[in-house]
Amino acid sequence: MQRGQHLLALTTDHQHILRGPAADEASARLTDFHHRTGFAGSVVTDPHRLRRVLARHDPEVYPGTYVTCVFNPDKALCRPRAAPDGHRAVPAPSECRPVECHNVALTADNTTALAGHADLLDHRLQTRPTPPTLLHADLVRNRRAR
Numbered sequence: 001m002q003r004g005q006h007l008l009a010l011t012t013d014h015q016h017i018l019r020g021p022a023a024d025e026a027s028a029r030l031t032d033f034h035h036r037t038g039f040a041g042s043v044v045t046d047p048h049r050l051r052r053v054l055a056r057h058d059p060e061v062y063p064g065t066y067v068t069c070v071f072n073p074d075k076a077l078c079r080p081r082a083a084p085d086g087h088r089a090v091p092a093p094s095e096c097r098p099v100e101c102h103n104v105a106l107t108a109d110n111t112t113a114l115a116g117h118a119d120l121l122d123h124r125l126q127t128r129p130t131p132p133t134l135l136h137a138d139l140v141r142n143r144r145a146r
């Protein structure tokens with residue numbers, strides 16, 4: 001339900017202009033989703049209808065802090081897992097590779113969050129004394145992914 005409301009906001013709120021490799025696909029899916037809900041704007045006037053449309057015509061767009069995942073399991077660089085209903089795969093955001101994955105679309109908020117996280121990692125990598133080897137390697141790997 002919360003994701004459905006967020007998706008409606010993405011289709012109607014002009015602050016959420018998407019960029020990135022999957023931006024066009026996201027726009028197409030979200031426009032289709034918005035038409036199917038039949039709502040004039042982003043205000044949900046019928047939560048049951050939104051649930052039904054989401055269950056039948058899920059655009060498989062997953063808004064997140066760092067990326068907006070426009071999910072296509074064939075292109076996913078994370079390891080998609082089965083949805084709670086067992087019928088379809090869903091992305092694994094904890095394994096997201098935002099710099100490499102072609103399923104990535106970015107809102108302005110995503111870009112800001114990614115840049116902030118990269119700054120944080122840079123700061124930790126410059127801290128002296130250097131962190132223990134495994135932690136340092138993990139930070140470097142994480143920084144490359146951002």
Ligand code: SF4
Nearest residue numbers: 069076078096097101
């Ligand atoms: S790697 Fe990230 S963007 Fe790509 S499918 Fe997985 S969660 Fe989505």
